[in-house]
Amino acid sequence: MQEAIILVGGKGTRLRPLTNHTPKPLLNVAGSSFIRHQIARLMDAGVEHVVFATSYLASLFEEEFKDFSQDLEISYAVEEVPLGTGGAIRNAARLLRGGPADGPVLILNGDILTGLDLGAILARHKDREADVTLHLTRVPDPRAFGLVPTDEAGRVLSFLEKPKTPEECVTDQINAGCYVFSRSVLSAIPADREVSVEQETFPELVAQGRRVFGHTTEDYWRDLGTPLAFVHGSADLVTGKATSPLVAGPVEALIHPTAVVDPTARVTGGSTVGPHAVIGPQVVVERSIIGRGVTLAEGARIHESVVDHDSSIGRESFLHEAVVGCHSHVGAQNELPGRLRLSCGIRIPARGVRVSGTAVACPTVH
Numbered sequence: 524m525q526e527a528i529i530l531v532g533g534k535g536t537r538l539r540p541l542t543n544h545t546p547k548p549l550l551n552v553a554g555s556s557f558i559r560h561q562i563a564r565l566m567d568a569g570v571e572h573v574v575f576a577t578s579y580l581a582s583l584f585e586e587e588f589k590d591f592s593q594d595l596e597i598s599y600a601v602e603e604v605p606l607g608t609g610g611a612i613r614n615a616a617r618l619l620r621g622g623p624a625d626g627p628v629l630i631l632n633g634d635i636l637t638g639l640d641l642g643a644i645l646a647r648h649k650d651r652e653a654d655v656t657l658h659l660t661r662v663p664d665p666r667a668f669g670l671v672p673t674d675e676a677g678r679v680l681s682f683l684e685k686p687k688t689p690e691e692c693v694t695d696q697i698n699a700g701c702y703v704f705s706r707s708v709l710s711a712i713p714a715d716r717e718v719s720v721e722q723e724t725f726p727e728l729v730a731q732g733r734r735v736f737g738h739t740t741e742d743y744w745r746d747l748g749t750p751l752a753f754v755h756g757s758a759d760l761v762t763g764k765a766t767s768p769l770v771a772g773p774v775e776a777l778i779h780p781t782a783v784v785d786p787t788a789r790v791t792g793g794s795t796v797g798p799h800a801v802i803g804p805q806v807v808v809e810r811s812i813i814g815r816g817v818t819l820a821e822g823a824r825i826h827e828s829v830v831d832h833d834s835s836i837g838r839e840s841f842l843h844e845a846v847v848g849c850h851s852h853v854g855a856q857n858e859l860p861g862r863l864r865l866s867c868g869i870r871i872p873a874r875g876v877r878v879s880g881t882a883v884a885c886p887t888v889h
């Protein structure tokens with residue numbers, strides 16, 4: 524039986540306020556929660572049992588899948604206290620059904636969008652008789668990542684910290700957050716304390732001379748951990764740059780049938796519009812995520828942003844790379860600049876925030 528573990532227990536702090544009430548893997552991406560896209564890919568690869576390693580807002584995962592009736596068994600390994608990525612793997616391994624000691628288990632981070640062929644990495648792991656195989660991807664600028672150099676046969680040489688100088692950029696390969704573990708290796712991870720698989724388990728396995736290999740591919744890859752990456756990943760799924768069994772085909776935008784979009788509005792660039800959203804006249808939504816029950820008033824422009832559920836954006840307001848938490852209201856003629864995050868339930872009055880144009884007349888008497 525092919526089994527998998529998905530790590531979904533992180534707090535997703537970089538995606539706040541979207542993750543204040545919803546764990547990152549349950550956020551909506553291109554019409555479905557992200558974890559459903561992952562599950563669909565696992566099922567396509569022949570996985571029959573998946574263990575969710577949960578911690579933060581754990582009960583919401585069981586809620587999401589309580590009516591799941593497809594041909595996949597789902598188990599939940601709940602950590603009362605987060606055990607870190609390595610501790611989570613070891614804890615979840617308790618619930619695996621078993622198999623030969625060297626049988627492979629797929630392990631996925633719950634926030635990576637990738638076109639990796641899961642069958643191919645499993646086959647590679649078997650051919651090399653590896654203990655662990657890591658999916659590696661190449662990045663144009665490796666300075667923001669820990670690096671994973673390999674030898675000509677693909678064997679991992681070391682796990683290096685983020686490089687500080689050009690000389691330290693010895694490779695452009697980074698850990699892509701998908702692994703195959705032989706079952707016997709899982710028991711080497713301590714079960715009773717927090718462990719980082721990246722910083723402790725992998726370097727220790729290499730130091731012990733275990734067979735740790737990289738599987739480097741040029742497939743689509745994106746870590747959805749930051750707001751901009753999140754909107755870009757969602758848009759890539761809609762426009763077909765990234766694929767998922769749950770997204771029918773490339774389209775310009777994914778608009779829920781219950782949403783109401785004025786004929787003069789433009790929704791483009793792989794945007795998604797959730798149920799019961801109302802998009803007013805002359806609105807432009809580009810490469811953005813508009814949540815359930817959101818209202819965008821006439822002339823609003825939303826660019827590479829997320830507006831979470833039940834919020835409203837006033838007339839002629841402009842959002843650029845912004846995140847608006849749920850149940851918030853942005854009045855008319857505001858300009859929310861790049862990287863601004865509005866918490867849940869915030870109200871900004873008309874013309875309260877501007878970064879350009881003429882100053883509004885001072886309403887106070889001096």
Ligand code: GTP
Nearest residue numbers: 530531532533534535536537576605606607611633
């Ligand atoms: P940030 O707080 O924004 O860094 O996000 P995060 O909490 O998700 O951390 P990170 O992106 O580094 O985590 C990578 C993957 O591991 C994600 O899928 C997390 O859900 C998962 N993860 C991180 N820490 C834990 C943990 O302690 N337990 C479990 N079960 N999963 C974890």
